Amino acid sequence: MKLTINGDAKEIKDNVSLPELLIIENVEQPDMVSVQLNDEFIRQDEHASVALKDGDEINFLYFMGGGA
Amino acid sequence: MIKIPQSVYDEIVAHALKDTPIEACGYLAGIEGEVKYAIPMKNTDASNEHFSFDPQEQFDAFKKTQKEGLRLISVYHSHPETPARPSEEDIRLAFDPNVSYIIVSLAGEVPDMKSFIIKNKTVEKEEIEII
Numbered sequence: 001m002k003l004t005i006n007g008d009a010k011e012i013k014d015n016v017s018l019p020e021l022l023i024i025e026n027v028e029q030p031d032m033v034s035v036q037l038n039d040e041f042i043r044q045d046e047h048a049s050v051a052l053k054d055g056d057e058i059n060f061l062y063f064m065g066g067g068a
Numbered sequence: 069m070i071k072i073p074q075s076v077y078d079e080i081v082a083h084a085l086k087d088t089p090i091e092a093c094g095y096l097a098g099i100e101g102e103v104k105y106a107i108p109m110k111n112t113d114a115s116n117e118h119f120s121f122d123p124q125e126q127f128d129a130f131k132k133t134q135k136e137g138l139r140l141i142s143v144y145h146s147h148p149e150t151p152a153r154p155s156e157e158d159i160r161l162a163f164d165p166n167v168s169y170i171i172v173s174l175a176g177e178v179p180d181m182k183s184f185i186i187k188n189k190t191v192e193k194e195e196i197e198i199i
Contacts, residue, residue: 007134032163034123041123061130062164065113065120067157068091068147 001054018042018050021058033060069195070142070168070183071102077198079106081179084146084172089116095126096142096170097133102199104138111145118157119145142183144170151175152182154191162186168194 003012005025012021018037022030035042036059042050052058072080076096083092083106095107107129111119133140143164147155152173154162162169165187173180183194 006130029163034126036127059127059130061123061126063120063161064093064126064143064164065118065161066145066169067119067155067161068117068150 004057018047032063035060071197071199076106088148091119091146093119093145095129095140097138098141099138116148142168146172148174152180
């Protein structure tokens, strides 16, 4: 299926889950990214239950913070 | 190497000075290692020792730059009272391998800006070229 991931159109195998997609995208710590699916935030505890479909737009951004 | 226009450099320093003693933070939008403009972000921690971005504001910045054909190529934050080097917390929380991490220190007589690449908790200094 065709997905748009962080602005890039990509061909991804069918029936991939959101956690699987984050692994494919080399996200080493999925709990440290915020995910939007078609402009809607997906809570961390919902990741596993999200079914991705052809044409979906997924954006993920890493938590950004630090100290001094 | 990251290339930063003088005007953007000045804007980052001005942001740091304006927000001190709170840490200032933001993204730098650009392409192929050259910064085009700064995107000041709210420090949701409102602290002189920590900063965090707001996720919704992050996505707003991301989508704006995407529409312009740009990327979020760097993250900057200030150290109001400590040197321009990544703290242990900076390194621990540097999850994004795709950005440069710029730190502006206000600890000395004049602001000091340095850039770092942080991957797998390993810090590498990155040269800044002012253009």
